[in-house]
Amino acid sequence: MDHPVIELAGLSVRFGNRDILQDLRVSLTGRTIGLLGPNGAGKSTLIQTLLGFVPLSGGSASIFGHDIRQQTRELRALVGYMPENDAFIANLTAVSFIRMMGELAGLPPEAALERAHEVLFYVGLGEARYRLLGTYSLGMKQLAKLAQAIVHGPRLLILDEPTNGLDPPARIRMIRLIKEMKDTGSMHIVLCSHLLRDVEETCEEVLILKKGRIVHYSNLEEERRANKRFVELETVGEEKDFTGALTAMGCECVAAGFGRIKAVLPPDFELREIYRLAAARDLQLRRLNYRRDSLEDIFLKAMET
């Protein structure tokens, strides 16, 4: 029987008198899971709890069916973790560092060395692998952290703010690597971020936290399919006939005056129909703004709850 990737059953965490995570209940099965929330929502604490760093104050949780309290060691062998903050071992070259991390994960020394070279080439640090980690730029350190997280071939890769502090090209590179790893099909990925774009580009499922509670959980693909698509039009000319034609094709149209129309498009409606109908009626289209419910809309809705 296939276990969910992560299962939370009333998981609660408390620091002193403060509830950090409260009664989290969800079963996550996607290949890439986004963990979203504003700063202080409890995303990093949830990750640290799943890794067994932080004690639970209530409930339970499991990863691939391994209870995080009872089977911490087995669980950690399955997980690769890329922490949010700077994390490296001083005075080691990248290849020694990754090799050491591989060995600590249980790889024999020779295999760890081989894997260290492979993953450093894979993340793009092949040419810099004999440099001391202390001399790396921030972007390179992020890539080194990613390399140490995947050196032992984990089944679940947890990335905590992987694009933090990266410039746009480095961010694109990081996102590409995450997508590639997802596409190999050999690992599940949990991406924790407060950047909606990162999650939108890479994740299938999203869990939104706010003040230590789950405020939204959804399958992004289904959400995208279910969400209505809109066009906002600005026209010059006689628009009544045009809106009538759109309505006849199944659109819900609202005229806002001065040639402005907002239309909710039915499924399978092709945008080129709008141009065809406008051309047939000699109607000028000055502006066409096409949009659908994005993750941003979902996130903002969740934040309002």
Place this chain on the structure above:
Amino acid sequence: MAVYKRTYAAYQGSFTPAWSRFMILPRYSFARLWQSKFLVMFFMASFFYPLGCVGYIYLSNNLSILSSFGLPAPAGNFLKVDSSLFLYFCWVQGAFAYLLTAFIGPSLVSPDLVNGAMPLYLCRPFSRAEYIVGKMSVLMFLLSQVTWIPGLILFAIQASLAGWEWTMANAWIAGALVVGMLVWIIVLSLIALALSAWVKWKIAAGGLVLGVFFAGAGFGTALNNVMRTQYGTLLNLTQVMYTIWSQLFRVGPTDGISARSAWICLGVVCTICLWMLVKRVRAFEVVK
């Protein structure tokens, strides 16, 4: 996966047994430590005294060699090999071990804490206890090489020269040597690791390791004088250790504290150090 393909592939090979993984830390630490020329020179210098002891033992078992140089044969207990010789050996080599600890100890834990490396260790199937044991074993291996291992070699040389009767009558000295030095090594290692875990600046941690002993000795003496007591000596860890060595080597009672108080004192120090390590060595930092 070939390097040139640059695609991700999961690891399919075998894994090492979990119990052996703490040995990874000393292996990498030693590779780094031996890059220091100062450490290599100091480490070599710490063998001069044992070499001198070898000469002493040889002479004491071959007094006729003195007459070949035209020197008179010594009288009384001169050049006698007994537990006192090994007690002095502990004293001298213990001092070398202490200096080596002050030099190496702070570089073991504090860099990991400064660079946020703890989550990297602990997100793997590797516990905090294994981390501490791994880091401690760096000091244990190194200090053993300058303390009880050369001590046992000296004992073996003396045994081979003095014969079976001497060996059987003094076998307890070997046990006292190993136990006494191991206790000293454990105390030094725990103090060094605990201080380097709390004081993240390496140089300051090294200074503190030295300071704990010197300041403790000074404060203890002041306390003894002001309060007219002997319990201030408990703050002088070198004196505490000497008391234990004296008991182990059956040398006459030392002034001040009893051996029992000394053992309790060391137990308390080790417990405090372990508590400090447990508080600091963890994957996340609690911000209050």
